Structure formats: structure tokens, C-alpha cells
Amino acid sequence: MDKEEEFKTIEILNGLVYCNTAKKYIRKNITISSGKIQRIDLNTKSDPVSPSSFKIDAKNCIVTSSFTDCAVRIREPGSEYKGTMYSELKSAVGGGITRLVCPPDTDRVLDEPGLVKMLINKSIEFKKAIVTPLGALTRKLGGQHITEMGELFEAGCIGFSQANHPIRDNQVLLNAFQYASNFDFPIWLSPRDPWIGRDGDMHSGLTCTRLGLKGVPNCAETLSLVTLLRIAEMTNARLHLCRLSSLESVKIVREAKKQGLRITADVGIHHLHLTDLDVGAFDTNCKAIPPFRGQRDRDALTEGLLDGTIDFICSDHTPVDTEDKTLPFSEASEGQIGTELLLPLTLSWAKRNKIEMHEALNLISTKAATVLNEKVSKVEVGAVANLTVFGVNDRWIVEDQALLSQGKNSPFLGYEMHGKVHATITVSYTHLTLPTKA
Numbered sequence: 001m002d003k004e005e006e007f008k009t010i011e012i013l014n015g016l017v018y019c020n021t022a023k024k025y026i027r028k029n030i031t032i033s034s035g036k037i038q039r040i041d042l043n044t045k046s047d048p049v050s051p052s053s054f055k056i057d058a059k060n061c062i063v064t065s066s067f068t069d070c071a072v073r074i075r076e077p078g079s080e081y082k083g084t085m086y087s088e089l090k091s092a093v094g095g096g097i098t099r100l101v102c103p104p105d106t107d108r109v110l111d112e113p114g115l116v117k118m119l120i121n122k123s124i125e126f127k128k129a130i131v132t133p134l135g136a137l138t139r140k141l142g143g144q145h146i147t148e149m150g151e152l153f154e155a156g157c158i159g160f161s162q163a164n165h166p167i168r169d170n171q172v173l174l175n176a177f178q179y180a181s182n183f184d185f186p187i188w189l190s191p192r193d194p195w196i197g198r199d200g201d202m203h204s205g206l207t208c209t210r211l212g213l214k215g216v217p218n219c220a221e222t223l224s225l226v227t228l229l230r231i232a233e234m235t236n237a238r239l240h241l242c243r244l245s246s247l248e249s250v251k252i253v254r255e256a257k258k259q260g261l262r263i264t265a266d267v268g269i270h271h272l273h274l275t276d277l278d279v280g281a282f283d284t285n286c287k288a289i290p291p292f293r294g295q296r297d298r299d300a301l302t303e304g305l306l307d308g309t310i311d312f313i314c315s316d317h318t319p320v321d322t323e324d325k326t327l328p329f330s331e332a333s334e335g336q337i338g339t340e341l342l343l344p345l346t347l348s349w350a351k352r353n354k355i356e357m358h359e360a361l362n363l364i365s366t367k368a369a370t371v372l373n374e375k376v377s378k379v380e381v382g383a384v385a386n387l388t389v390f391g392v393n394d395r396w397i398v399e400d401q402a403l404l405s406q407g408k409n410s411p412f413l414g415y416e417m418h419g420k421v422h423a424t425i426t427v428s429y430t431h432l433t434l435p436t437k438a
Contacts, residue, residue: 002376008053009033010425014056015058015389017356018378025358030063032385033427040381056423058389064361065377066098066386066424068368070266071242071314072339074100074131075406077119078107083319083406089128090341091317091405095340095387096421098129099232099374104136105163111136111147120156128426132372134188136159137176143167143194146176149185158372159186159240162335164289166194166224168406181237190242191225191249192290201330203276203291211282213329216291218246225249229256232263239264240371243316247300254309264371267301268316269345270336274298274411276420284325285411286333288316302353305363312368315342319407337407341398344417351418357392387425394420 010032017040030180031039063074072092103117104110110119110133135157137238139145140362142165151162155264160180164270180187202208204215217335227251244250244265245431253265273290280319286292304310318335325332338345342364350360366376397414400408 002029003332008386011053011055012058012387012389012423013055013064015056019064020384025062030387032387035378035385037381037383037385040379049246051183054117055371056389058332059377060359061389061391061395061422063241063379063387064402065365065379066426067096067342067364068099068372068374069095069097069311069315069339069364070340070368071316071416072100072102072270072317073105073319073335074102074123075319076106076122077115080141082321085122086126087404087406088319089123089126089131091337091403092129092339093424093426094421095403096390096424098335098339098386098388098424098426099372100129100131101158101372101396102131102133103163104134105141105165106240107253109136109140110134110157111141111152112137112351113148113151113355116155116157116315126154126267127339128350130426132156132158134159137159137162138167138172138187141179142168143172143383146172150183153183153185160308161186161188161242162190164192166192168194170231172229174235177231177235177237181235182240185231185239186240188240189228190290191221191228191244193220193224194349196220196223199230200291202279203288204292205276205294207276207279208218210328211279211329218248218293218297221246222252224250227388229253229261229263233259233261234347236262236330238246239263241267243271243314244310246297246306247269247367250300250304250309254304254307257309264311265304266312266314266368267305267310269313269338269342270316271348272298272301272349273345274304279329283328283411284329285336285413287332287334288336289334300348302419306353306355311371313342313346313363315339317405318409319405320409322408324407325405331396335409337403337405337410340405341410341412341417343388343421344419345412347392347419348417380401387426388421389423389425390419390421392419394418396420
């Protein structure tokens with residue numbers, strides 16, 4: 001059940017807030033007014049407030065900064081049958097996400113200022129999560145002609161990307177990096193060779209051979225990665241590497257960071273849980289870009305997060321129409337939904353690897369916001385009230401009819417999750433959005 005109203009005062013009662021000094025969660029009350037946190041105290045009772053206030057009982061719940069997701073396809077414009085902006089923003093806020101980055105591979109491609117402004121303005125109308133789009137690096141993502149990055153940046157793009165479309169001509173790639181570097185525009189690219197594994201279905205390995213599918217070897221990522229890093233070094237461009245998936249890539253990026261290159265990197269939450277073995281009997285919900293790789297690769301991604309080689313986790317949310325997932329594996333579309341699963345999957349990953357919950361939450365909140373050069377919202381007096389309230393021990397089953405996203409393409413359908421969002425307070429423009437589940 002959604003409840004969207006503008007309240008003068010919001011009280012979050014008995015929530016567990018992380019204390020940096022004590023290094024633990026402490027029960028506190030939080031009072032929000034005029035879009036900011038006005039008071040945080042240890043009282044178990046709140047003072048009487050006016051009828052226009054809204055109270056959230058956060059007993060046994062964590063109260064934390066809301067999440068930032070740097071890879072959410074909202075499918076508008078052009079592919080509303082896969083997901084509408086309303087459904088996907090609703091899904092994002094339902095997962096505790098108040099800011100998201102939208103790749104440019106919409107239909108039409110985000111390669112014109114007018115399209116970017118239209119997308120942003122439409123997202124504002126819903127007063128839910130804040131949408132920050134990436135502009136196309138090349139026109140129509142065709143890899144031949146560089147876009148007018150300056151105009152796209154002024155229209156609201158925070159960087160430039162090819163989504164999952166590699167550039168075949170390295171001269172075009174070099175020109176794009178040089179142009180972006182002149183204005184310090186960040187470039188977001190997925191390391192993906194345009195030729196090796198271009199017709200592949202899954203990671204090259206024993207499972208791929210057993211299933212008789214076409215493989216995508218690790219070198220399809222690493223060869224492209226080396227090229228991107230070399231050009232970034234030559235041009236001193238700001239480069240963000242999207243969705244690393246292999247052990248070799250983690251090693252390469254680790255060394256590049258030691259050399260002082262201006263690079264950051266992320267990993268999709270699904271790649272921290274799944275391997276090529278999960279494809280099983282041709283499960284198309286496990287068809288992904290990049291593909292799920294081996295156990296050693298999955299472990300290396302965790303190591304990369306822990307030592308700072310990889311900066312943050314994203315959902316790589318990609319709604320796909322059911323018909324496009326019920327085709328034979330080689331014909332099915334890639335992608336998984338993830339906004340509503342980002343929190344519980346991050347919590348389970350942290351538990352499995354004995355990572356402190358506070359540190360794990362930073363990987364889907366403050367660290368992602370830092371890469372975006374956004375001011376990091378904190379749970380402190382005077383801070384902007386972008387908050388998520390969730391029950392860390394709440395158990396729930398992933399069922400397609402209960403998912404808010406229009407897409408139902410999750411490899412975790414039927415799985416039990418731990419951690420459920422009860423409220424997301426989004427301060428955007430003049431409204432407070434409080435999605436709650438009955």
C-alpha cells in the first residue's frame with residue numbers, strides 16, 4: 001500500500017541508528033520537519049505533535065541514509081511494455097532507493113538535450129526517486145559519431161555512456177575521451193569487447209559446454225578493460241567502469257588504481273551471489289550482461305569491494321517482458337530486476353562474508369553517492385531527510401505478484417529474503433513520499 005502525502009512533521013520512533021562513536025546501532029527517535037532532520041534523541045516517548053504529523057513505528061528496524069542505485073533502467077521512453085517510469089520509480093522507492101542513475105539505452109536513445117529534459121521533467125512529476133540520466137557517448141549508441149556532450153550535460157546528464165553497446169572504432173573512443181577530458185565529463189563504460197563473445201549466451205566454462213551454448217570468455221571483458229584504461233591514462237579522463245565480473249578484471253583495476261588513474265568501478269548485486277552454475281537447466285532469468293562467471297570470479301568481486309578496488313554495488317535493474325524471457329536461452333533477452341532486492345541481497349552477501357552491516361549499507365548508499373559527487377546524506381540533525389527504514393530480520397518470499405516492478409524477471413523468484421523496507425522518506429522538491437507495505 002502506498003501513502004503519498006505532504007506532512008508538516010514526521011516522527012520515526014524507536015528506530016536503530018548507527019553511532020560512529022560507539023560503533024553500534026542505538027535506539028533513537030527522529031523528528032523531521034521542512035525536509036530536514038530537526039531532532040534526534042534517545043527518548044522512548046515523543047512529544048505531542050499536530051494532527052498533520054505522521055508517525056512511523058520503527059521498533060526493531062534500522063534507520064539509515066536512503067540508497068543510491070547507479071544502474072536502473074526505467075524503460076521510458078519507448079519500452080513501456082517492459083516497464084513504465086511510474087512502476088520502476090515505485091519499485092525503486094519500495095526498495096529504499098531515493099536516487100538512481102538511468103543508462104541512455106532508452107528508445108529513443110538519450111542523445112539529444114530535449115529527450116534528457118523530458119525524462120527528468122517526467123520523473124519530477126512523480127515526486128519519488130530522483131532520476132539522474134547518463135547521456136549517450138555516441139549518437140544512437142552507434143559508436144561512430146560523438147554526441148554534443150556539453151549540451152547534454154547542461155540538460156542534466158551526469159556523465160556519458162554506451163550502456164551495453166561497445167565502440168568498435170578505437171579512434172572514436174579516443175576522440176570521445178579527449179573531448180570529455182577537456183570538460184572533465186565522467187565517462188561510464190562497461191568493458192566489453194565488440195567481437196569476442198559477441199554472440200555468446202553465457203560464461204565460457206564446463207556448464208556452457210554441457211548445455212551446448214555459445215560462450216563469453218573472460219578476455220571479452222579484460223581486453224576491452226585494458227584498452228579503456230590505457231586511453232583513460234593517455235587523456236587523463238574520468239572513467240567509471242560498469243559491472244566488473246571477473247577475477248582478472250579486479251586484478252587489472254586494482255593495479256590501475258595504484259598507479260593513480262582517475263577511475264572508479266562497480267559490480268552488480270547479482271554477480272555477488274550467482275555463478276554460471278545457476279544457469280542450471282537453461283534458466284533465462286540467469287542470462288545477464290556480463291554473464292555470471294565462476295566461483296573464483298565471484299569471490300574476487302567480494303575481495304575487490306573489501307579492499308576498495310570496486311567502489312560500490314548497484315542493482316543493474318533491467319525489466320524484461322515475460323515473453324522475451326520465455327524464449328529458448330540463446331534467443332532470450334538478458335537482464336534481471338533488482339531495485340527491490342538490492343537491500344536484502346546486500347545484507348545476505350554481507351552476512352555470508354562476515355561483513356559489518358553498516359559497511360555493507362555504505363556500498364549501496366554513501367559510496368555510490370560519492371562517485372556521483374553528490375552530498376552524502378547522513379542521519380544527523382540538520383541533514384536532508386532522505387531516509388530508509390527497514391526490518392533487518394524480516395523474512396519474505398520473492399513472488400512475482402508482490403513485486404512493484406513491472407518486470408518479473410528475477411532469478412530469485414521463490415527465494416526467501418531477509419530484510420524488508422517499511423518506509424522510504426524522499427525529500428524531493430516540496431513533497432515527502434512515504435511508501436509503506438501493508
